[in-house]
Amino acid sequence: ASFDMGGHDTYMHKEMSEQAEAVDRVLRGRIDDRFSTVHLGGLNLDAREARGVRRIKILGCGTSYHAGMIGAGLIEELARIPADAEPASEFRYRNPVVDPDTLYIAVSQSGETYDVLAAVQELKRKGARVLGVVNVVGSAIAREADGGTYVHAGPEVCVVSTKCFTNTVVAFALLALHLGRIRDLSVADGKRIIEGLRKLPGQIEEILAMEPEIEKLAQEYAGAQSMMFIGRVRGYPVALEASLKLKEISYIHAEAYPASELKHGPLALIEPALPTVAIVPNDDLLEKNRAALEEIKARSGRILAVAHQHQEKADHTIVVPKNEDELDPILMGIPLQLFAYHTALAMGRDIDKPRNLAKSVTVE
Numbered sequence: 391a392s393f394d395m396g397g398h399d400t401y402m403h404k405e406m407s408e409q410a411e412a413v414d415r416v417l418r419g420r421i422d423d424r425f426s427t428v429h430l431g432g433l434n435l436d437a438r439e440a441r442g443v444r445r446i447k448i449l450g451c452g453t454s455y456h457a458g459m460i461g462a463g464l465i466e467e468l469a470r471i472p473a474d475a476e477p478a479s480e481f482r483y484r485n486p487v488v489d490p491d492t493l494y495i496a497v498s499q500s501g502e503t504y505d506v507l508a509a510v511q512e513l514k515r516k517g518a519r520v521l522g523v524v525n526v527v528g529s530a531i532a533r534e535a536d537g538g539t540y541v542h543a544g545p546e547v548c549v550v551s552t553k554c555f556t557n558t559v560v561a562f563a564l565l566a567l568h569l570g571r572i573r574d575l576s577v578a579d580g581k582r583i584i585e586g587l588r589k590l591p592g593q594i595e596e597i598l599a600m601e602p603e604i605e606k607l608a609q610e611y612a613g614a615q616s617m618m619f620i621g622r623v624r625g626y627p628v629a630l631e632a633s634l635k636l637k638e639i640s641y642i643h644a645e646a647y648p649a650s651e652l653k654h655g656p657l658a659l660i661e662p663a664l665p666t667v668a669i670v671p672n673d674d675l676l677e678k679n680r681a682a683l684e685e686i687k688a689r690s691g692r693i694l695a696v697a698h699q700h701q702e703k704a705d706h707t708i709v710v711p712k713n714e715d716e717l718d719p720i721l722m723g724i725p726l727q728l729f730a731y732h733t734a735l736a737m738g739r740d741i742d743k744p745r746n747l748a749k750s751v752t753v754e
């Protein structure tokens with residue numbers, strides 16, 4: 391790649407640091423304050439068609455799949471349309487039932503991931519309507535889809551996706567708001583979400599400014615053999631993505647579990663040598679999440695919390711700015727990108743070229 395590094399040591403660092411402006415770009419020109427909604431030009435889905443959608447299935451791989459999981463949550467919360475995400479690679483091999491009232495959404499940074507493209511082609515062959523949430527303009531998946539929205543993250547060179555993840559989730563928030571305002575989301579809630587979206591770039595800057603503190607924490611955890619990541623509902627895909635980031639660039643083994651599943655097995659792993667990173671937003675699940683921290687502490691597990699306020703049971707808390715509950719996952723992943731970065735750096739890893747990986751997987 392030949393993009394300017396702009397004074398950063400790695401593309402990953404450059405791309406993480408671009409996230410406030412990238413989010414600003416995906417929001418620009420799309421917010422309609424008069425109707426408390428957003429306009430997404432290329433969707434090719436009019437209001438009547440949007441009302442007829444009974445289910446949404448989101449398909450992607452890796453980080454894009456995780457962004458799609460958060461997207462599905464946003465669509466269910468804001469538009470009250472049943473939605474879920476699935477790895478595109480699995481979907482296309484299980485002879486899925488393709489339902490005419492389901493809207494399919496393919497998610498991809500590159501727009502060239504073969505498993506996603508092949509899933510889109512299979513869906514189209516069966517007469518489904520497929521939208522794309524894609525970063526690279528004019529890419530294969532963007533061309534193949536019936537419509538969609540660009541993520542506008544700008545070029546992402548590092549194998550490890552960071553700014554595109556954040557922007558993809560914001561793009562899903564816009565789509566969810568758009569669908570919600572066509573369906574049952576009130577003007578007041580539309581306005582509330584718009585205000586939350588507008589706060590994101592400034593809050594991202596606040597998180598990026600915490601880098602020195604996060605770097606120190608990363609150095610403390612860098613020796614770990616393995617790490618556990620937990621979260622619930624909105625926090626679970628954040629945990630999955632954070633564990634993927636850590637694996638990809640530090641090669642530390644990491645697992646992600648819903649905090650609620652700990653007692654069904656993984657609690658057996660907890661001991662001082664296995665630190666846990668816990669996503670603990672100030673939402674309706676705060677007390678449940680705190681109970682999980684207590685369970686871990688009772689087994690002498692070390693805990694790093696990402697939360698909206700200091701967590702007593704945690705050994706360390708990264709306190710992030712609060713947004714609307716629905717939008718919190720967008721922000722909570724960002725400190726953990728920095729955490730993965732500095733952990734890998736402390737271990738002397740080649741950040742921009744992790745072993746065994748390619749930026750886009752264009753073969754099966």
Ligand code: AGP
Binds near residue numbers: 453454497501502748
């Ligand atoms: C992200 O850090 C990964 N390297 C990888 O999981 C990636 O997200 C996946 O291969 C999908 O790529 P895409 O978004 O370009 O389709």
